Amino acid sequence: MKKTDSPDELRSLARQCRIDIIEMLSRAGSGHPGGSLSAIDIITTLFFSKMNWDPKNPAWDDRDRFILSKGHGVPALYAVLAEAGAIAKEELNTLRRINSRIQGHPDRAALPVVEASTGSLGQGLSIAQGIALGLKLKKSPARVYCMMGDGEIQEGQVWETIMSGPKFKLGNLVAIVDCNNGQIDGHVTEVMDLAPLADKWRAFRWHVQEVNGHSIEEILIALDKTATPTDQPHAIIARTVKGKGVSFMENNIGWHGMAPNPEETARALEELRQR
Amino acid sequence: MNKATRDSFGEAVKMVGSTDPKVVVLDADLSVSTKSILFAKEFPDRFFQMGIAEQNMIGTAAGLAFAGYTPFLCSFGCFLAGRYETIRVSVGYSRANVKMVGTHSGLGTGEDGYTQMGLEDVTVLSALPGLTILQPSDHLSTVAAVRFAASHVGPVYLRLTRQKLPALYQSEHSFQMGRATILKEGRDIALIGTGSMVHEMLAASQLLQGVNPWIIDMHTLKPIDRSLIKSLGNSCKWIVTAEDHSTIGGLGTAVGTALAEMGASAKLIRIGVEDRFGESGPASELYEKYGLSAKRVAERVRSLL
Ligand SMILES: Cc1ncc(C[n+]2csc(CCOP(=O)(O)OP(=O)(O)O)c2C)c(N)n1
Numbered sequence: 001m002k003k004t005d006s007p008d009e010l011r012s013l014a015r016q017c018r019i020d021i022i023e024m025l026s027r028a029g030s031g032h033p034g035g036s037l038s039a040i041d042i043i044t045t046l047f048f049s050k051m052n053w054d055p056k057n058p059a060w061d062d063r064d065r066f067i068l069s070k071g072h073g074v075p076a077l078y079a080v081l082a083e084a085g086a087i088a089k090e091e092l093n094t095l096r097r098i099n100s101r102i103q104g105h106p107d108r109a110a111l112p113v114v115e116a117s118t119g120s121l122g123q124g125l126s127i128a129q130g131i132a133l134g135l136k137l138k139k140s141p142a143r144v145y146c147m148m149g150d151g152e153i154q155e156g157q158v159w160e161t162i163m164s165g166p167k168f169k170l171g172n173l174v175a176i177v178d179c180n181n182g183q184i185d186g187h188v189t190e191v192m193d194l195a196p197l198a199d200k201w202r203a204f205r206w207h208v209q210e211v212n213g214h215s216i217e218e219i220l221i222a223l224d225k226t227a228t229p230t231d232q233p234h235a236i237i238a239r240t241v242k243g244k245g246v247s248f249m250e251n252n253i254g255w256h257g258m259a260p261n262p263e264e265t266a267r268a269l270e271e272l273r274q275r
Numbered sequence: 276m277n278k279a280t281r282d283s284f285g286e287a288v289k290m291v292g293s294t295d296p297k298v299v300v301l302d303a304d305l306s307v308s309t310k311s312i313l314f315a316k317e318f319p320d321r322f323f324q325m326g327i328a329e330q331n332m333i334g335t336a337a338g339l340a341f342a343g344y345t346p347f348l349c350s351f352g353c354f355l356a357g358r359y360e361t362i363r364v365s366v367g368y369s370r371a372n373v374k375m376v377g378t379h380s381g382l383g384t385g386e387d388g389y390t391q392m393g394l395e396d397v398t399v400l401s402a403l404p405g406l407t408i409l410q411p412s413d414h415l416s417t418v419a420a421v422r423f424a425a426s427h428v429g430p431v432y433l434r435l436t437r438q439k440l441p442a443l444y445q446s447e448h449s450f451q452m453g454r455a456t457i458l459k460e461g462r463d464i465a466l467i468g469t470g471s472m473v474h475e476m477l478a479a480s481q482l483l484q485g486v487n488p489w490i491i492d493m494h495t496l497k498p499i500d501r502s503l504i505k506s507l508g509n510s511c512k513w514i515v516t517a518e519d520h521s522t523i524g525g526l527g528t529a530v531g532t533a534l535a536e537m538g539a540s541a542k543l544i545r546i547g548v549e550d551r552f553g554e555s556g557p558a559s560e561l562y563e564k565y566g567l568s569a570k571r572v573a574e575r576v577r578s579l580l
Contacts, residue, residue, distance in 0.1 A: 030386045071390065096386040098556030098564060104388035107554075119390025120357060121327050151304060154326035185304045185312075185324060192304075192326025 069124020352393025
């Protein structure tokens, strides 16, 4: 895997990952395109630029960790792992098939490189906190990134971790909220509004940044800021578009958990290839 | 007509809601999947969208029950059972008149995989005193179960499928809470199924030429029909239970305990998910792999003879 800080190269990697996401979901016949496409620019930037990890040695003790708390967005993670060479590209063909390591939601027993078994929303940030505590205790320089959905953080457990993170002085913990304003039953603002979200995290004493989650430049700057030594845990509130990159999926809640049919797949791929 | 019992639930809860103004419904961002959306559209004032916050939903439902309403709260079974301790105190110990509806039961959930499958929900919930647990196997029995839940005073857990099931009954009256339905009389072997597995057992019996098993729909898991188990336990050589659920603490455990306590002579075979996690895959392939398909059930029964 070649690491890069070039926004153009990262954009091109993210575009390829979007193609992989659409192809794997189409082949699987089910799954979650909306939240995979909204998260992919951030996940790509983490794995190809800012995270210190080695796809050929995923168990390395001092690796930076990525916890995908919104487990249904896992096609985005599989695409990045395949692009980086941590899993074989052909394995993406087995998504959601029986006997596959590429489960519909991440399974760390089958595929240890995914770090945590998620899919029951609201649990990832606690796990990320525990890893961050352990790394701190071991005096490891490694950092922990946890990606959540905005709908997901309606779970009470998330707020328990938002409460405890600052107490444990976890400057090595970075929570990222993929704010695409979509969940299953509607828009987050209608289902259970979170506003003022950044203020709420600030009131719980986190270091908070708000970014455009599709601007590689802004993501890079925000991640750099989380690297400054501090006792404060970090939250990045990323404004995103559900289904980003495929025009007919963008901001359309119907694409939360539905795979494209062959005709839709062809249209989506054509759009992505022209980007 | 094939229909998922979650779809039948959505229609039925709307029906009971139209005659009983005390019926209210809560959901945690899954109304599209649990089908409570049918009620929400008809009675928006009596529907509470709680967001992805199941614990808060359970406690709120208990409060609505204390205020005199009959709340149905809905999510996937795994996410409800996951909030066991909240249910234990706010609903169980509080004797709250709350109806809990858990859809996406078992391996039948399919490609989403283990984290979305209710596989131990009956195990944990059946320990709660006073909780009635129902698992209907078709459209009309689901409608009957919803009607029962709405009129019964006390907590109820309704376990429903994501996948479609064939119609089995001609009338809602076939469903009597606490009394298993005998679908076919037989001899020597009794196949006792619940939910989707009733259909696998019926199909298995078609594959079993020369065998004449009893076929029982055990739609009420708690309180279990001990008198029927007793008579079958004394007249049959084999009792085979089948459930799309862990074999630890579900139907097989309840039947086995009853058989042992009454000193029945029949031997017990439990078909279900045997002390393992589920996984992603088409429901039919998972049923085959985990031994729940009609074919695998028939092989298992055949091996007894
Ligand atoms: C505890 C729990 N409750 C419910 C669900 C079902 N579910 C899966 S995805 C989803 C919506 C998630 O919305 P969000 O977190 O905003 O994700 P995104 O829009 O980024 O896909 C829900 C309710 C779940 N997986 N876990």
